[in-house]
Amino acid sequence: MQRGLMWFRHDLRIHDNPALANLASSCDELTCVFVIDPNWYRADHFQSKHLGGPREAFLWQSLTELHRALDAMGQTLILRTGNPLEVVADLCMDHDFDLIGVTDHPGTRERHQVDTLVSRFPQRVVVSDAHTLFTQHQLPFDLPDIPPTFTQFRKAVETKAIKPRLPLPIPESLPSPIAGIKTEPAPVSDRRIAPYQGGEIAGRAQLNHYLWDTHRIQRYKETRNGLDGWDFSSRLSAWLANGCLSVRWVAAELDRYERNVEKNESTYWLYFELLWREYFQWMLYHYGARFFHFKGIANKRPLTTFYAEAFMAWREGSTDFPIVNAAMRQLKHTGWLSNRSRQLVASCLIHDLGVDWRYGAAYFEQQLIDFDVAANYGNWQYLAGVGADPRGSRRFNLDKQAVQYDPDGAFVAKWLLAPSVGNHQ
Structure with a gap:
């Protein structure tokens, strides 16, 4: 009788989940667990929490959906609160699991957790690769030799015609849950983040909507710089x-769309953006803690510091730049910003207000429902001139950008002049 433990972290799904699939085929009994870390709710040195209201709401919705999916397959999701590593280690000690499944992740905390777990329970931990398009073995270079710019990375991958691994299907069945392992009550959030809805079903529905239902993908390159609305990205x-x-599921569906419907510059551009995401993941794998240093991976000291008043004005949307203020209020109320808005507000904080980029990155970590540690800190370094940018830094003329991307002032009016911004998107 083989017992397995599935530790869910940044893989809240049952489709294309190699760790779950491996346990499903290897074990007779299975426990699935997610651990809530109290440190997520404590402000850090940069005056932000790891998990703000919008992020928390999306996470709870996603966990609720995962629980439903597991329940439909005769399983359950155990929720625990505490230091994630210690909680999982205690479960392993108390219930003598033969196999522990976990998905790899480039985050420094996440990697430390897995490394420590492997050292405590050698021969039992099975680490699966499902967070990136490619496996490390597929990369056309050794990780220490990762190209210093995205363009070089993209060309290296495309020249070798490297293809993402095909996604795994949902397991046909799951082993029975182990009796007697108690769960904690699921957290409840009254925060509304409509039209977003966390969870696997909503995510796959949005992918179908953007590709197959509306074919909006065919104009993605022309519309991607929008500031507001739903279908421009x-x-x-x-x-x-x-x-x-x-x-990998997104890449596979995009490939299927190109083969069966249309392949154009816009469909390629969505894959291009997936490659940007991929690049930052492998950069974080390589550089580790340097991703969070003031000097960044370029080891270059920015001409910025911390000005409390300037940072608060930026965070609350009360700077001298209306387009920045509108974007920051949108972020505060919805947990989301367009890619263009993210670049503008980051440029403002760093280059116009002279504030240490890490304060902005930490606030994004708190607020963004789509916070990805590699993409977030990689992009902030890029704008600050301490990351993977051959130009050295990116400073935007905010007045010019406002004229170009909000010519009629509709975005600013919506978020600054409306009597109640509520849950607008």
Whole structure:
């Protein structure tokens, strides 16, 4: 009788989940667990929490959906609160699991957790690769030799015609749950993040909507710089970040669309954005803690510091730049910003207000429902001139950008002048 433990972290799905599939085929009994870390709710050195209201709401919705999916297969999701590593280690000690399944992740905390777990329970931990498009063995270079710019990375991958692994189907069945393992009550959030809905079903529905139902993908390159609205971009990032949607599933569906419907510059551009995501994941795998240092991976000291008043004005949307203020209020109320808005507000904080980029990155970590540690900190470094940017830094003329991307002032009016911004998207 073989017992297995599935530790869910950033892979809140049952489709294309190699760790879950491996346990399903190897074990007679199975426990599935997710651990809530109290440290997520404590402000850090940069005056932000790991998990703010919008992120929390999306996470709870995603966990609720995962529980339903497991329940439909005769399983259950055990929720525990505490230090994730210690909680999982205690479960292993108390119930003598033969196999422990977990999905790899480039985050420094996540990697430390897995490394420590492996050292405590050698021969029992099975680490699966499902967070990236490619496996490390597929990369056309050794990780220490990862190209210093995205363009070089993209060309290296495309020249070798490297293809993502095909996603795994949902397991036909799951082993029975182990009796007697108690769960804690599921957290409840009254925060509304409509039209977003966390969870695997909603993520796959959005992918179908953007590709197969509306064919909006065919104009993605022309519309992707919009500031507001739903269909100007794919909106898949939140489900990808929480692992409700597999990046390999997205790539496979995009490939199927190109083969069966249309292949054009816009369909390629969505894959291009997936490659950007991929690049940052492998950069974080390589550089580790340097991703969070003031000097960044470039080891270059920015000419910024911390000004409390300037940071608060930026965070609350009360700077001298209306387009920045509108975007920051949208972020506060919805947990989301367009890619263009993210670049503008980051440029403002760093280059116009002179504030240490890490304060902005930490606030994004707190607020964004699609927070991805590699993409977030990689992009902030890029804008600050301490990351993977051959130009050194990116400073935007905010007045010019407002004229170009909000010519009629509708975005600013919506978020600054409306009597109640509520849950607008």
